[in-house]
Each structure stands twice: as C-alpha cells, then as structure tokens.
Amino acid sequence: MVKRNYEVIIIGGGPAGSSAAIYLARFGFDVCLIEKKIFPRETLCGEFLSGEVIKHLQNMGIDSQFLALSPNLIKSFKVFFENGKSFSGNFNFNAYAIKRSVFDQFMLQNAKLKGVEIFQPAEVKEIIKNNEIFTIKIKDQNSREIVLNSKILIAAYGKQNSLDSKLNRAFNRSKTGFNGIKFHIKKSCFNSFNKEEIHLYTGKDLYCGINSVDNNTMTLCFLQNRKNPISYKQHLLELFNSNPAFNRILKKNFFNSFSDHKVYGTGNIYFGRRNKVENGIIMIGDAAGMISPFSGDGIGMAFDSAKLASECLAYQRKTNRLIENAFSMYEKSWSKLFSKRIFISKFLQGFLLKSSLRKIASGNVHLLEFFPSLNSLLIKVTRT
Numbered sequence: 001m002v003k004r005n006y007e008v009i010i011i012g013g014g015p016a017g018s019s020a021a022i023y024l025a026r027f028g029f030d031v032c033l034i035e036k037k038i039f040p041r042e043t044l045c046g047e048f049l050s051g052e053v054i055k056h057l058q059n060m061g062i063d064s065q066f067l068a069l070s071p072n073l074i075k076s077f078k079v080f081f082e083n084g085k086s087f088s089g090n091f092n093f094n095a096y097a098i099k100r101s102v103f104d105q106f107m108l109q110n111a112k113l114k115g116v117e118i119f120q121p122a123e124v125k126e127i128i129k130n131n132e133i134f135t136i137k138i139k140d141q142n143s144r145e146i147v148l149n150s151k152i153l154i155a156a157y158g159k160q161n162s163l164d165s166k167l168n169r170a171f172n173r174s175k176t177g178f179n180g181i182k183f184h185i186k187k188s189c190f191n192s193f194n195k196e197e198i199h200l201y202t203g204k205d206l207y208c209g210i211n212s213v214d215n216n217t218m219t220l221c222f223l224q225n226r227k228n229p230i231s232y233k234q235h236l237l238e239l240f241n242s243n244p245a246f247n248r249i250l251k252k253n254f255f256n257s258f259s260d261h262k263v264y265g266t267g268n269i270y271f272g273r274r275n276k277v278e279n280g281i282i283m284i285g286d287a288a289g290m291i292s293p294f295s296g297d298g299i300g301m302a303f304d305s306a307k308l309a310s311e312c313l314a315y316q317r318k319t320n321r322l323i324e325n326a327f328s329m330y331e332k333s334w335s336k337l338f339s340k341r342i343f344i345s346k347f348l349q350g351f352l353l354k355s356s357l358r359k360i361a362s363g364n365v366h367l368l369e370f371f372p373s374l375n376s377l378l379i380k381v382t383r384t
Helices: 015-026 051-060 063-067 100-113 162-166 232-242 244-249 254-260 298-319 323-353 355-363 365-370 372-380
Strands: 002-011 031-034 072-080 086-097 117-119 122-130 133-140 145-155 178-186 197-203 206-212 217-225 264-266 281-283
Touching: 002 015, 002 133, 015 031, 015 051, 015 100, 015 298, 031 145, 051 063, 051 086, 051 298, 063 100, 072 206, 086 197, 100 117, 122 145, 122 162, 197 232, 197 244, 206 232, 206 323, 217 232, 217 323, 232 244, 232 254, 298 323
Parallel strands: 002 031, 002 145, 031 117, 072 197, 145 281
Antiparallel strands: 072 086, 122 133, 133 145, 178 217, 178 264, 197 206, 206 217
16 A cells, blocks of 8 residues: 655546646645546547637646647537538637547646646545544555545546535535437548538537547547437437438438447536535536537637636635635636636537527527527637
8 A cells, every 4th residue: 555645636537637737736735636548538529629728728838748749720600500501610729629638648647747647547435524634545546545645636537426425515416317429430420521611410408529630540539418319320310301401411321321420428417506615525517617619619618717716725725824714715706717718618519409489499590590699609608
C-alpha cells in the first residue's frame, strides 16, 4: 500500500479535469489526477470546439501544439427541418472539430508536462472525509491499492458516474428519457459534405448533428427523447424518412452497414440543476451542469468551469480564507457565468424536440435569413 499527500486531487481526466490540473499547476498547487480509463478512448461528444476553447488553449500556451493535430476548421452551420426549410449562419469565431480520443490524450499529456501526477488507469473505490481531509482509495490496473490524501477534491468525471450514487446526489434518481448517441462514420458513407460546416437535422423526438473530424471520418451525434421505446437505429431511420435533407446527405446503402459502426452512448442524460459543491467536493464540467448539445459548447463550459474553480482556490489560498469561502465564490460565479445560457439553450432545445414548436420555428426561418443578426444573437447568448 502506497500513501501520498497532495494539495488538490482531481477525479476525471477529460477536458474539465485536465484543464483544471493545468490551471492549478500554474497557480503553484501540488496536483494529482485520477483517470479510470486508458487513453486514447472515445466517449459521447459532438466533438465541436468553440472559440472559447481556443482562447483557453492560447492562455495555456498550447494552441500551436493543438493546431499541429490538424483539427478540422468549422466556419458555419446549417439547420434542416423536416418540411424542407433550413437556415444557416457563420460563426464569429474559428471553431474546430476533432476526435475526443485525440483531444483528451493531448490535454492529459500537457497536464503531465505541467508537473501533474497522473494515476491512470485507476478507479476510485472509496472517498472518506475526516474533518478537513479527504482520503481517496483507488485501485490501479494491477489491483494495487493506493491511498491519496488532500484538503481539496475536485470532481470532473462527466455527465454521470457511479460516484454520483455514492455521493447520494439528488439528480441521480431522476428519469429523464434523454439518450445521447455518437458514431464515427467513414466519409464514403455520405454524399457531398462541406467539411467547414456543421449540420443539424430535426426529427420526431430527436435532433442530429454531423460534422467532419478528420480527412476520413465524420461524427454523427444525436440526442433522442425516448418517449417511445424504439431503438436508436429505428429512430435514425425515422429521421431518414422524414427529413429530406438528412435523406440526401446519406448514401442509399448507409443503413446496410450500420451495425459495423461502434456505438458511444449515454442514457438518462440530466439537463437540470446540479449542486456545484457536493459534500465539500467541487464539481466542474458536466458534473456541475450540462448545456443542451444544440449549443455545442459542453467542452467550452468544461474549460470555463475549470478555470473558474482554479481561480477561486488560488484566491482562497492567497487570502488565507476558509475553504467554504472558495465554495461560495465558485457557486456564485458559476451561476453568473452559466445559468442564463443554460436556460436559453434548454428553451431552444424544447423547440427542436417538440413537433408543434418546431413547426413554428421552421415556419419562421425567413426571419433568420433576412436578419442575419438574429443568428449571431443565438450564438452569442449560448456562450460567454
């Protein structure tokens, strides 16, 4: 048994955990990070990186290394409704698409270069809090037990995790019916597609996004509201039959080889309120709150919340205040930064998933075409 002590322990090595580790290391904290999976690995994600993410990478001084990975530049978007109508717009920033397996590995490697100690693969088996100290018991791939101690614990483990049950988080008992599905599909399965665009297709109880992530691969990712217990393949078939634009973009033999594509998915996705500090643990990224995929900035929120938590902890240490002051500062700042755009994104998602509201939206797309500033406003209100 090995025992180690740190100032900060982070659970989760995705964008939120890795960026928090980098920011905290820059502030001079002694940090370790625990990641359950072996990288590179894929996970559910639209794989869209907004201008917010690029600004963070620039701030970290690793933007040139990121661009060396050859991410796909995305300049514009198009939304296609079932009635054949559509609207499009340009982003007022450079956006990129890249496989999560590549991006997560890149971020974790940079955290390690900043002096963060990485335990990977290692699973958290128990979290014990005794007075002001967290004791984290983990097991590595060799079933070796390691005990880590810290005054500060950050959870960056994503949308849902077995730890949510262990921590008795209230939202974990909710049944939402929202499922997310992602596929990586060869470009040869699609008809002509402008790689500098991201497409969104609406259908009954779902919406689907498609973008290019490299020279040979497309990401197809969709959110379904499973009011009827049909399979995700059947749901996509319904979209294929109901949305003419989705029908045109796919080659006729697409569904013949559908079973060959690996599925990355998450069920019971919860978009409601989550506590930002739970049992003295600071939640960041999706563990703190999720934005609707329609807005495409989950990774941007991960970076923003990581930086915010790091700044609150750095201020708390500098002023020698109680840790509870850092908790309060983080909760208030998180709400100020994210609550409005999460609310608006959830409202917009309602339009996409409810047929009656979707008809209203599709019937008024001419307003978006004639007033491009409305497109810019929609983008702006769902970002910082």
